[in-house]
Amino acid sequence: MPETRGKLTEHRVLSDLTWLRVGGPADWLFQPADVEDLAAFLRDLPPEVPVFPMGVGSNLIVRDGGLRAVVIRMGRGFNYIEIEGDRVRAGAAALDAHVARKAAAAGLDLTFLRTIPGAIGGAVRMNAGCYGIYTADHFVEATAVTRAGEVVTLTAGDLNFRYRQTDLPEGWVIVEAVFAPPRGEAGALEARMAEQLARRDATQPSRERTAGSTFRNPAGFSSTGRADDVHDLKAWKVIDDAGMRGARIGGAQMSEKHSNFLINTGGATAQDLEALGEEVRKRVFQNSGIELHWEIMRVGEPAP
Ligand SMILES: Cc1cc2nc3c(=O)[nH]c(=O)nc-3n(C[C@H](O)[C@H](O)[C@H](O)COP(=O)(O)OP(=O)(O)OC[C@H]3O[C@@H](n4cnc5c(N)ncnc54)[C@H](O)[C@@H]3O)c2cc1C
Known part of the structure; x- marks a missing residue:
């Protein structure tokens, strides 16, 4: 090394x-x-x-x-948040929630980040979003270190933001991002964030060990096949319809509170969690013909 x-x-x-x-x-x-x-x-x-x-x-x-x-x-050395006029510059390790709050105090609206539990590097890489607003919407540029060790600036065009996806090459590390959020009144932004947090707590298992939404919401054509007959299904609904709310494998469970959340109830292995997710995908497909796609990233090797 x-x-x-x-x-x-x-x-x-x-x-x-x-x-x-x-x-x-x-x-x-x-x-x-x-x-x-x-x-x-x-x-x-x-x-x-x-x-x-x-x-x-x-x-x-x-x-x-x-x-x-x-x-x-990344930790210390990468968790700064700087307000520069109408712009917010944040290190990759700055937590989304901290960035949202510091921006709000300066009258800048990044409130959509308040309830996303990741850090800024992950927000850019995943084009994290909430309430219809995505990281891409207020993004100016990011600084990254390439796999070869060069420090480069990336524009939105370079990253080609899509739903929970970008074109960041493998092994490149985002170290900083700059945003240009719209202006807002600090008190109103604070109030909106408090309301968003309360709404989350009411509808999602926010105090459990999860990784957010397990599967993307499926979208596609309904059985008529007509171009104008597009369904807008929710993953939790097709999981419910397949009878998988609350289903368990080992220490893994599909949340009773929100059936698109996979929970480690304590003592789950990655194998339990992934196997349960795959079982849900299978049952949903058998029940409705809909193929769910993972939103949680699964990386690494199974246990030997
Ligand atoms: C309770 C809960 C609620 C959630 N709600 C939402 C939501 O509303 N909206 C939403 O979009 N997501 C949500 N998520 C998912 C998650 O918080 C986001 O995807 C977040 O952006 C991931 O950030 P992270 O720092 O945790 O990244 P990680 O999970 O550590 O990594 C995710 C991916 O990003 C890459 N990555 C991370 N940091 C960097 C970096 N510095 N440079 C390059 N690549 C990097 C990793 O390699 C990996 O590919 C939720 C998760 C939980 C647990």
């Missing part, structure tokens, strides 16, 4: 770094000191070694066998 001013740990179990509290060891966990440290490390790391950037693990199932890669996790 290259020399670094950051922290490098071999065989680091990842379960405590993910919201679902599952995941085997990474070959290496690297916590860079700053951008220069990260760039030098990636430049000197042999190109065949896989690199996996990780935020706060709120959209991940890391499998029980872990990741044959260097996992990069």
Whole structure:
């Protein structure tokens, strides 16, 4: 491994770094000191070694066998939030909720980030969104370190934002993003965020170990096949219709409160969670012919 001013740990179990509290060891966990440290490390790391950037693990199932890669996790040195006139500049490790609150206090509306539990790097990579607003909507640019260790600026065009997806090349690490949000009155923005939090708590298992929505909402043509006959189904509804609300495998359960949330009730393995998700996909397909697609990312290897 290259020399670094950051922290490098071999065989680091990842379960405590993910919201679902599952995941085997990474070959290496690297916590860079700053951008220069990260760039030098990636430049000197042999190109065949896989690199996996990780935020706060709120959209991940890391499998029980872990990741044959260097996992990069940013902490201090990457969690700043700066208000620059009408713009917000945030380090990749800044939590979405903190960015939303600091922006609101300055009269800038990034309220959609308030209830998303990830960090800014993950928000850009996933084009995180809520209440019809996406990261792409107020995005100006991001700074990333390429797998070869170059520091580059990425525009929205480079990232090609789509639903929960971008074209960020594998092994590239986002270190900072700049947003240009609309203006709003600080008090009104605070009130909106409080209302959004309350709405979340009322409808989602926000105090459980989850990774957000398990599957995308299926959209497509209804059985008539007519171009104007498009259904707009909710994943929770087709899961309910297939009788899978509350279903369990081992310590994994589809939430009773919101059936598109997969929960670690305590002691679940990644295998339990993934197997339950696959069982739900199978039952939904048998019941309605609809194919659900995972929204949670599943990475790494199964237990040997
Ligand atoms: C209770 C709950 C509610 C949720 N609600 C929402 C919601 O309303 N809307 C929504 O969009 N999502 C939601 N999510 C999912 C999740 O919070 C988002 O996808 C979030 O953006 C992921 O950020 P993260 O930092 O946790 O990334 P991680 O889960 O750690 O990683 C996700 C992906 O991003 C990549 N990544 C992370 N950081 C970087 C980086 N710095 N550079 C390059 N790639 C990186 C990882 O490699 C991985 O591919 C929810 C999750 C939970 C647990």
